[in-house]
Amino acid sequence: MSKNTILIVEDEAIIAHDLASKVQRLGYEVVGIASTGEEAIELSRKYRPALVLMDIQLAGAMDGIEAAQQIHNECNLPVLFLTANADPSTNERMRQAGSVGCIMKPFDKGDIRFQIENVLNKLTAE
Amino acid sequence: MRSNSERAKDQWFDKNQQISNFLKSAAEYFQDNEDRKILGKMIESHESILEIFSALVANREKNYLNAGLVGLPLDVEERLLNQLNMRVYEQVLKGRALQESSRKALASALKMAVGGVVLALLVIIVAALINLRSMGRVITDRINLLRNGAAVIGGGNLDHLIDIKGDDEFAELSAAFNAMTAKLSGSYHDLNTEIEERKQSEEALRLTQESIDGASEMVAWFTPEGRIHYINGATCQTLGYSRDELFRMTALDFSPGFTWEQYREHWQEVRERKSFTLETTHRRKDGSEYPAEVLVNYAFYGGKEYIFAYGRDITERKKAEERIKASLAEKEVMLKEIHHRVKNNLQVISSLVSLQADNMTDKLMREEFDDICDRVRSMALIHEKLYQTDDLARLNFADYVASLLHSLWNSHDVLAEKVRLNLELTPVTLTIETAVPCGLILNELAGNALKHAFPNGSDGEVTVGLENDATTSTACLWVRDNGVGLSPDLDWRQTSSLGLRLVQILTGQLRGTVETVVIGTGTEFRVTFPFNGSQS
Numbered sequence: 198m199s200k201n202t203i204l205i206v207e208d209e210a211i212i213a214h215d216l217a218s219k220v221q222r223l224g225y226e227v228v229g230i231a232s233t234g235e236e237a238i239e240l241s242r243k244y245r246p247a248l249v250l251m252d253i254q255l256a257g258a259m260d261g262i263e264a265a266q267q268i269h270n271e272c273n274l275p276v277l278f279l280t281a282n283a284d285p286s287t288n289e290r291m292r293q294a295g296s297v298g299c300i301m302k303p304f305d306k307g308d309i310r311f312q313i314e315n316v317l318n319k320l321t322a323e
Numbered sequence: 324m325r326s327n328s329e330r331a332k333d334q335w336f337d338k339n340q341q342i343s344n345f346l347k348s349a350a351e352y353f354q355d356n357e358d359r360k361i362l363g364k365m366i367e368s369h370e371s372i373l374e375i376f377s378a379l380v381a382n383r384e385k386n387y388l389n390a391g392l393v394g395l396p397l398d399v400e401e402r403l404l405n406q407l408n409m410r411v412y413e414q415v416l417k418g419r420a421l422q423e424s425s426r427k428a429l430a431s432a433l434k435m436a437v438g439g440v441v442l443a444l445l446v447i448i449v450a451a452l453i454n455l456r457s458m459g460r461v462i463t464d465r466i467n468l469l470r471n472g473a474a475v476i477g478g479g480n481l482d483h484l485i486d487i488k489g490d491d492e493f494a495e496l497s498a499a500f501n502a503m504t505a506k507l508s509g510s511y512h513d514l515n516t517e518i519e520e521r522k523q524s525e526e527a528l529r530l531t532q533e534s535i536d537g538a539s540e541m542v543a544w545f546t547p548e549g550r551i552h553y554i555n556g557a558t559c560q561t562l563g564y565s566r567d568e569l570f571r572m573t574a575l576d577f578s579p580g581f582t583w584e585q586y587r588e589h590w591q592e593v594r595e596r597k598s599f600t601l602e603t604t605h606r607r608k609d610g611s612e613y614p615a616e617v618l619v620n621y622a623f624y625g626g627k628e629y630i631f632a633y634g635r636d637i638t639e640r641k642k643a644e645e646r647i648k649a650s651l652a653e654k655e656v657m658l659k660e661i662h663h664r665v666k667n668n669l670q671v672i673s674s675l676v677s678l679q680a681d682n683m684t685d686k687l688m689r690e691e692f693d694d695i696c697d698r699v700r701s702m703a704l705i706h707e708k709l710y711q712t713d714d715l716a717r718l719n720f721a722d723y724v725a726s727l728l729h730s731l732w733n734s735h736d737v738l739a740e741k742v743r744l745n746l747e748l749t750p751v752t753l754t755i756e757t758a759v760p761c762g763l764i765l766n767e768l769a770g771n772a773l774k775h776a777f778p779n780g781s782d783g784e785v786t787v788g789l790e791n792d793a794t795t796s797t798a799c800l801w802v803r804d805n806g807v808g809l810s811p812d813l814d815w816r817q818t819s820s821l822g823l824r825l826v827q828i829l830t831g832q833l834r835g836t837v838e839t840v841v842i843g844t845g846t847e848f849r850v851t852f853p854f855n856g857s858q859s
Contacts, residue, residue, distance in 0.1 A: 209667065215674030218681050254663075284711060303670040303703045305696070305734030 208256040234259030269295035465493040481508035541634040549573035563608035669703035701766040721748035745786040760829040767822040768802040776806025803847035
């Protein structure tokens with residue numbers, strides 16, 4: 198597991214690629230882009246990225262929080278959520294799924310950089 | 324010592340003197356001539372008697388003292404005695420004549436007196452009869468007037484007046500009668516009015532009773548003991564009990580789960596609040612239950628307390644409410660989903676622009692594309708905030724301003740490191756129609772200040788304020804910097820800058836005004852606009 202590798206889980210392809218572009222510009226390696234929860238779990242098992250950027254609403258039966266819960270349980274990977282809506286119940290679910298932070302959509306590169314660096318620096322320090 | 328004959332002689336003379344005095348006084352007393360004549364003769368005879376008796380006495384005394392002497396011859400004495408007897412006898416006869424004359428005179432006088440009295444009495448009686456007849460006629464007439472008047476009044480004509488004038492008792496009685504009739508007429512009129520009003524009240528009461536008895540709503544009166552004092556047909560029909568059955572029951576018998584303790588508390592609440600509506604559950608005779616809405620009114624009549632309850636079965640309404648709630652919840656979910664999708668689509672647009680910008684080598688062009696991303700983000704943030712509100716139509720714009728500016732400062736991290744952001748925000752609630760253009764205006768003004776007020780990496784401050792004036796229902800959004808300020812040669816209203824043109828266009832859309840204030844070296848833009856929201 199490289200400390201600069203990131204898995205992007207986003208069912209909206211354009212957003213996923215924009216996010217990948219921004220992350221790469223910040224100097225990180227994107228190990229893959231998943232559009233479903235199942236795919237995210239599979240890629241997490243496969244690449245063991247340093248961080249998973251996870252959208253909550255995904256295509257398929259499993260949403261981002263369920264996928265994050267499983268990834269957290271199986272791979273113990275930190276998950277940084279991407280969400281357009283952060284109501285209290287969603288926040289609670291994210292917290293229980295091992296969330297390490299949240300980037301609000303529409304995101305900007307400043308927020309992305311701050312959140313990613315914050316999480317990874319904290320993990321490195323631990 | 325005196326002898327008997329001497330005492331007899333003295334007595335005789337005394338009597339004689341008394342008779343003489345009597346006759347003389349009688350002669351003065353009697354007025355009648357005949358009487359007076361008789362009395363005169365009687366006085367003369369009496370004097371003769373005295374003379375004769377005196378002569379006889381003297382003769383006897385002389386014979387007694389001169390015994391042997393011879394006095395008057397016996398025959399003379401005897402003649403004197405005879406004369407004396409004659410005189411006495413005459414006196415008696417004259418006395419009788421006087422008595423007879425007096426009697427006759429007395430009888431005559433009495434006769435005359437009686438005649439006068441009788442005549443006077445006759446005159447009086449006749450006068451009295453005439454007077455009585457006259458008075459009787461007057462009295463009879465007046466009594467008739469009274470009797471007839473009383474008959475007319477008794478027949479019901481209380482406006483009739485008994486016309487008896489004068490100052491006698493009949494006139495007074497008539498006046499009193501008329502006054503009494505007038506009062507009676509007034510009382511009769513009042514009584515008629517009251518009777519009419521009572522009739523109308525009774526009719527209204529009967530109609531009210533019928534309307535309540537036949538009302539579709541349940542009506543019941545309860546006592547503090549839980550007994551039913553009155554129920555209408557709808558109550559019986561809805562609960563499935565007969566009227567008699569309900570009268571034997573208590574309120575708790577058809578109120579499942581309601582205890583006596585709760586009933587007493589309910590009564591206390593009714594006493595205090597007097598009238599209110601509550602929702603409860605009723606149980607029918609067949610055991611089925613239904614939701615009911617009951618209006619309870621406290622009443623106190625005749626020293627007794629009642630609850631007047633008006634209830635209705637609200638099963639259908641409850642079902643409708645559930646349908647409406649479900650429908651509303653569904654629409655809220657849909658609306659949230661729409662906001663989410665709009666926001667997601669705006670993110671897609673932002674990402675498209677961003678991806679396009681990634682391929683640009685021209686720095687200026689990249690900045691232009693970044694500006695587009697900022698504008699899209701300002702709109703997307705509106706939907707995010709709306710999504711988080713309960714009514715999904717209005718948002719706390721102060722909260723939005725803080726979020727947008729922090730995001731803006733994050734996206735321009737290099738510039739933002741040296742520019743301090745201050746917020747002076749008053750909570751203002753805006754609708755989406757007002758919030759979107761306001762958000763775009765704020766994005767332009769704050770972005771301009773951040774990017775252009777502090778050239779060459781200089782430090783500074785940007786302060787953003789939000790105010791509202793409830794009296795004019797206007798809000799003011801202002802952005803102030805302490806940077807280099809606008810160039811004196813620059814007419815910002817005529818500038819080709821898209822950002823400032825957007826500020827003017829969107830302010831116009833808000834039907835607001837925008838003005839600039841020069842503060843020291845910096846600049847302040849003030850956008851004032853009307854809003855239909857309220858202070859949070």
